[in-house]
Amino acid sequence: MTIVPEGLIPDLLTREASFEAVEKVFAAMAAGEAYNFPVVREAIGHEDALYGFKGGFDRTGQVLGLKAGGYWPHNLEKQGVINHQSTVFLFDPDSGRVKAMVGGNYLTALRTAAASSVSIRHLARKDAKVLGMIGAGHQATFQLRAALETHAFEKVIGWNLHPEMLPNLAKVAEEAGLAFEAVELTGMTEADVIITITSSFAPSLLAEHVSPGTHVACMGTDTKGKQEVEAALLARATVFCDEVAQSVSIGEAQHAVAEGLLAEADVVQLGAVINKSHAGRTSDAEITLFDGTGVGLQDLAVSAAIVEVAKNNGSAITVPL
Known part of the structure; x- marks a missing residue:
């Protein structure tokens, strides 16, 4: 062995x-x-x-x-x-x-960051310039480093429930030569890509915080009851996932499905986009959302x-x- x-x-x-x-x-x-x-x-x-x-x-x-x-x-x-x-x-x-x-x-930490960056590479607009981060803990720095390698981002904005942790993100942005700005959740409307990486059981990111054309990678919800984003956001978005069964049972989609805002059939495996059996993003105004539950x-x-x-x-x- x-x-x-x-x-x-x-x-x-x-x-x-x-x-x-x-x-x-x-x-x-x-x-x-x-x-x-x-x-x-x-x-x-x-x-x-x-x-x-x-x-x-x-x-x-x-x-x-x-x-x-x-x-x-x-x-x-x-x-x-x-x-x-x-x-x-x-x-x-x-x-x-x-x-x-x-x-x-x-x-x-690295494979979780890789999953979100794969979703960003395949689903975010090619001209994405502002990367938004919800969460500033240990895994958030891995997420940020991986995401910055997918597009020519020019700025990073961040929010965390405990703002004293935001220097973790600022340091990574500085290492990449990018400006960092701490924002309120309403400021996330500036972002072209948003990554959520928290262990929250109540939504922080609301539908009104997300602008048309944004790609959202939800990476923290992997247990029944956890929730990082408002269910109404999934109703506005085209929803992709690592695995459908996990997404609708322990991922962000669990809440939208429970509220009747989303059907299991509406959730698409990201692999279908990679294999080109699904078109992925179809317009610059479309909101895309990746529900990353983390598969074995x-x-x-x-x-x-x-x-x-x-x-x-x-x-x-x-x-x-």
Whole structure:
């Protein structure tokens, strides 16, 4: 079995490799060549933690496995480690034997950012200039760096419930040579692309905060009850997702479907746009929205890429079974 510890992964995994792995697996999903297993995600009644499993099988890439982990909201203050904790396990699809164990924390942040950037690359207007950020936590910086590589953005604007965290975004924008401005939510109407990356259970971004022609990537809602944007926004938008079943059950679409504003049949897999079986954006005035719930196949695809690099450069740890 190959082991790739968490500490090695930042030196092995690039944003470009993450983007490519996620884009390919989205395409395989839409083509019916890859599928996710039902998600298990539970409040365990200890430390207010959410814990679960995401898994799947990619027939095209011959990748089988699962990610185990979740969200411990008090980690940073109590343990000095990030709140999201996870590990990925890969198995041989021919025998079922375990092949690899890969640290999942940095990987999760990078693959989540890759998913939103794939949506931005394929759905945002080509002339998008202003990038809006809702959320300024640990994952927001990954989101911002990846998104800035998709278009020739000229400015970043941001809002966070706790504004003292906004310098996290300002630093990334400054590194990219871009101006950063803290705004109220009403100021998001200036944005051509908006990324939401919070753990909220109540909507922050309302339909009135989004201008025609905007692409919105909703990346924080991955559990029943969570909500980052007003359901009415999904009714105004063309809605895309990583996986329809997750989108309507644990993603942003769960609320719009429950309110009768959106039907499951209205939600389109992003992979269909990548495969060119769906047109994607059809006008400069259209609002597009990506409901990124985070599917297990993303983690598996990126993990497989990490294992390959680690084996090739000799940094992987191999242990007998």
